[in-house]
Amino acid sequence: MIQNVSTIKKPSQMVTSGVFISRSLLHSLRNAEVLIMAIMLPIMLMLCFTYIFGGAIDPGGDYVNYVVPGIILLCAGFGSSSIAVDVTTDMTNGIIDRFQTMPIRSIHVITGHVVASIARNLLATVIVFGIALLVGFRPTASVGAWFGR
Numbered sequence: 172m173i174q175n176v177s178t179i180k181k182p183s184q185m186v187t188s189g190v191f192i193s194r195s196l197l198h199s200l201r202n203a204e205v206l207i208m209a210i211m212l213p214i215m216l217m218l219c220f221t222y223i224f225g226g227a228i229d230p231g232g233d234y235v236n237y238v239v240p241g242i243i244l245l246c247a248g249f250g251s252s253s254i255a256v257d258v259t260t261d262m263t264n265g266i267i268d269r270f271q272t273m274p275i276r277s278i279h280v281i282t283g284h285v286v287a288s289i290a291r292n293l294l295a296t297v298i299v300f301g302i303a304l305l306v307g308f309r310p311t312a313s314v315g316a317w318f319g320r
Contacts, residue, residue, distance in 0.1 A: 181274040191283030198257065199287050209249055209291055213299045217242045221306055236310070239303045243296055250292035254284050 182190075199206060217238055225234030261267050261280070270280060300308075310317070 184276075184279075187275050187279045188282050191279045192286045193283075195257070195283040195287030196290060199291055205253060206291065209246070209253070209295045210298055212249065213242045213246050213295060214302055216245065217299060217303060218306070235303065235306050235308045239300070239308045242299055242303075246292055246295045246299060250288045250295070253291070254288045257284050257288075 217235075220238045220242075221235045225238065258281070267280070270277070
């Protein structure tokens, strides 16, 4: 028996978003190369600028206080570029064509990529911030100032 298209039950918005968020998180975990790069690149740059170039610029050792905010912004920039790469990969692999035949909204695909990127960025930022504290980073701003009051 052929079913009428209008009688097919569509998944809820929350279920669809959850599926695409978990899909993107799984892709992030399976692509260890990108995950390691998102964490190790900022750490290596921070250590390089602090110990190699920082000694030449500020012999007192306080240069780490200037480097860390820039490195945190670098984490955010790297994460936003990874969204573009992930969406482009989906477009070239043809999975988007398959998604277009399903009764879902296209915004959920992007939502999955954005949430996964935010999770990756938070992980990388927390690790970088922790290592920065070990290296000698001592922020002078309050917590409210860090979050832009």
